[in-house]
Amino acid sequence: xGEYYLGIDLGGTNLKVGCFNSELKQIAKTSTSxxxxxxxxxxxxxxxxAVKNLLAENNLTLNDVISIGIGSPGPADISKGIVIxxxxxxxxxxxPLRQLVSERFGKDVIFENDANAACxxxxxxxxxxxxxxxxxxxxxxxxGGGIISNGELVHGFNDNAAELxxxxxxxxxxxxxxxxxxxxxxxxxxxxxxxxxxxxxxxAGAPSSLKKVYKENGHxxxxxxxxxxxxxxxxxxxxxxxxxxxxxVLCVNIIHITGPQRVVFAGGMIAAGDTLLQSIKKxxxxxxxxxxxxxxxxxxxxxxxxxxxxxxxxxxxxxSKKTE
Numbered sequence: 001x002g003e004y005y006l007g008i009d010l011g012g013t014n015l016k017v018g019c020f021n022s023e024l025k026q027i028a029k030t031s032t033s034x035x036x037x038x039x040x041x042x043x044x045x046x047x048x049x050a051v052k053n054l055l056a057e058n059n060l061t062l063n064d065v066i067s068i069g070i071g072s073p074g075p076a077d078i079s080k081g082i083v084i085x086x087x088x089x090x091x092x093x094x095x096p097l098r099q100l101v102s103e104r105f106g107k108d109v110i111f112e113n114d115a116n117a118a119c120x121x122x123x124x125x126x127x128x129x130x131x132x133x134x135x136x137x138x139x140x141x142x143x144g145g146g147i148i149s150n151g152e153l154v155h156g157f158n159d160n161a162a163e164l165x166x167x168x169x170x171x172x173x174x175x176x177x178x179x180x181x182x183x184x185x186x187x188x189x190x191x192x193x194x195x196x197x198x199x200x201x202x203x204a205g206a207p208s209s210l211k212k213v214y215k216e217n218g219h220x221x222x223x224x225x226x227x228x229x230x231x232x233x234x235x236x237x238x239x240x241x242x243x244x245x246x247x248x249v250l251c252v253n254i255i256h257i258t259g260p261q262r263v264v265f266a267g268g269m270i271a272a273g274d275t276l277l278q279s280i281k282k283x284x285x286x287x288x289x290x291x292x293x294x295x296x297x298x299x300x301x302x303x304x305x306x307x308x309x310x311x312x313x314x315x316x317x318x319x320s321k322k323t324e
Contacts, residue, residue, distance in 0.1 A: 002063060005320075007313030008047060008070040008101075009114065012036050012088020015043075017050045018309030019058065022066075024125055024317065029309060030054045039091040044100050051105070067108040067320050069312030070101055071117030078159040081111040110316045114308055116153050116162065118301075119146025120318075121311030122264050126303040131261040135254050136301075137164060137247075139267035142178070143186040147258055154258075165190065169249050189246035191222040191269045198225045198239045208235035226272045244276060248283025255288070255296050266301035 004027065009016040011034060018029040032050050035042045047070075055061055074086030081098020083089070098111035112120070119128075119136035128134040132151050138144040143165025147154040154161050165186035166179050174183020175193070187193050199220045202210055210233065213224050229236035251263050269276065281298050288294050303310055 002066040004060065004064050004066065005313040005316045006051060006065055006068040007117075007309035007311065007316065008051075008068065009117070009308030009312060010034065010043070010047075010070060010072045010089075010097075011114070011308075012073065012086070015046055015050060016305075016309050017047075017054050018306065018313055019054055019060070020310070020313040020317075022317070024310065024314055026306070026310070028054055028058045029306070034089075036089045037091070040095045040097075040100070043089070043092075044104055047101060048104050062105060062107065065105075065107060067110065067316040068101065068105060069110040069112065069117070069314070069316035070097065071112050071114035071308050071312045072097055073114045075160055076111070076113055078111060078113065078155055081109070108316075108320070110312070110319050112153075112312060112315055113146075113160075115144035116146040116155075117311035117315060118144075118266065118303075118307035119148065119162075119264075119311065120153060120315050121303055121307040121309075122266065122301050123148050124314040124318075125310060126307065127264045127299050127301050128262055133258065133260045134262045134264060135164070135258060135260045136264045136266065137250070139189070139191055139247075139265060139269035141190060141192045143190045147260075149258055164250070164254070167250060167253055169246060169253070185246050185250045189243045189250070191267065194225055194239060194243045194269070195220050195222045197242065198236070201235070201239070206235050209233045210236060222269060223271075226275065230275065240272075240276070240279065244279030245283040245287075247280045248285075249287055251280065251284045251296065251298060252287045255294060260296065262297040262299065264299055264301050266303075266307065270300045 005020045007018045015034045016031045019027040035046050072083050075084040083092045083095045083097050086092045098109045102109040122128045134148040136146040145162045145164030147162045166184045168183045169185050170183035175187040177184035177187040202214045225236050
């Protein structure tokens with residue numbers, strides 16, 4: 001009888017696979033190109049080969065695997081295991097991913113949105129361990145999220161709950177978001193939008209040491225903004241304040257909706273460290289209602305890039321134990 005779980009993180013560029021024992025200790029992991037432009041069939045072939053290679057390298061076979069978890073980006077029908085569409089997987093339109101992977105391996109497969117999978121990973125063994133109610137944000141090109149309520153992921157009526165980056169915080173005259181709405185928190189506080197706001201201001205003539213970066217590179221990165229802020233650049237610090245305030249307001253909104261004990265931030269932007277974390281906490285304290293003291297814990301994720309494979313394997317284990 002099998003005693004291992006596989007976690008698969010399907011990204012537009014890279015495919016990651018991890019093997020975990022029953023205690024969710026990582027046995028091995030691998031990463032390869034997704035081959036996304038070649039279509040769903042080629043992607044399933046890539047998954048199969050990556051899994052077989054990983055198992056063989058560790059003297060294991062599919063007989064040693066209990067079940068498989070897989071996380072995919074984009075809107076999905078979670079209950080049916082269908083990827084409706086995915087921005088970085090151009091050929092994926094209404095693809096029954098769970099069924100295809102299950103048929104290929106002859107195993108039960110748990111399908112989940114990639115942000116929810118990362119959220120579950122942090123909840124089970126990462127920064128959310130020990131709580132029952134948690135909210136998770138990823139700060140990258142956009143802002144993804146996940147919600148744990150009473151120990152379970154929240155999917156909502158149409159399986160697409162927790163699009164937390166598209167909560168509107170500036171409805172009147174707010175910045176346009178890539179989703180088509182105006183004033184989303186993502187339009188202010190993602191890594192990409194933080195860099196974009198800085199670039200636009202520099203192009204308009206804002207005084208800053210970032211001008212040199214823009215002239216040399218033709219663009220400004222989020223890391224550039226934080227680096228120059230750390231060096232005392234006033235303009236860069238103002239950009240960061242807007243980012244941190246938007247995230248602080250987001251925490252205020254989410255505490256009134258789900259009442260989490262802990263909010264966990266992940267993604268490349270958390271490399272900014274305490275500078276960002278303390279600013280988010282400051283604006284949360286400033287904007288939260290004064291009616292009662294809130295004890296929300298705001299912290300950074302701890303699993304890094306492995307959150308997806310850990311989360312999908314942990315979901316496979318969770319569902320397997322529920323059905324025993």
